[in-house]
Amino acid sequence: MIVLAAGCYITQGVLINLLFPWVISPLIVAWLWLKHEHTLGEDANYAGVNGFIAGCSIALLYCHSMWLWQGSVKAVNLSSTNMDFVITPLYAFALGTLGAVIGYSAGRFKGNSCHK
Numbered sequence: 001m002i003v004l005a006a007g008c009y010i011t012q013g014v015l016i017n018l019l020f021p022w023v024i025s026p027l028i029v030a031w032l033w034l035k036h037e038h039t040l041g042e043d044a045n046y047a048g049v050n051g052f053i054a055g056c057s058i059a060l061l062y063c064h065s066m067w068l069w070q071g072s073v074k075a076v077n078l079s080s081t082n083m084d085f086v087i088t089p090l091y092a093f094a095l096g097t098l099g100a101v102i103g104y105s106a107g108r109f110k111g112n113s114c115h116k
Helices: 002-012 025-043 046-069 075-081 084-112
Strands: none
Touching: 025 046, 025 084, 046 084
C-alpha cells in the first residue's frame, strides 16, 4: 500500500510534499508492527495487526476516494478538501486502533475457546 500511495502522489505530480509522510504514517506504523510480529516467530499475534491494517485501509481508501470524486485538485476545493489530508491519518489511526482491539480480542477469544 505504501508503493500505491507513492504512485498516487507521482501521478498527481506532488511527490515533493511535506504532508506525504504524515498521510502515509498509518501505513508505516502498520508495516513496522507487522515486521515486529514477524520477528517474534510462532508466538506472534497477527490478529491485532491485521485488524489495524484493515481499519487503516478502510479509512484511507474511503477518504482518498472521496477526495478523488469531489474533483480532486480543482481550485475551488483546495482550501476545504485538502484539509482532509491533515485529518485522514487521525481517522485511520482511530479505525486502526479499533480494528486492532477487535482483532486482538477475537484472537484471544479464539485461542481460549479451543477444545483440547
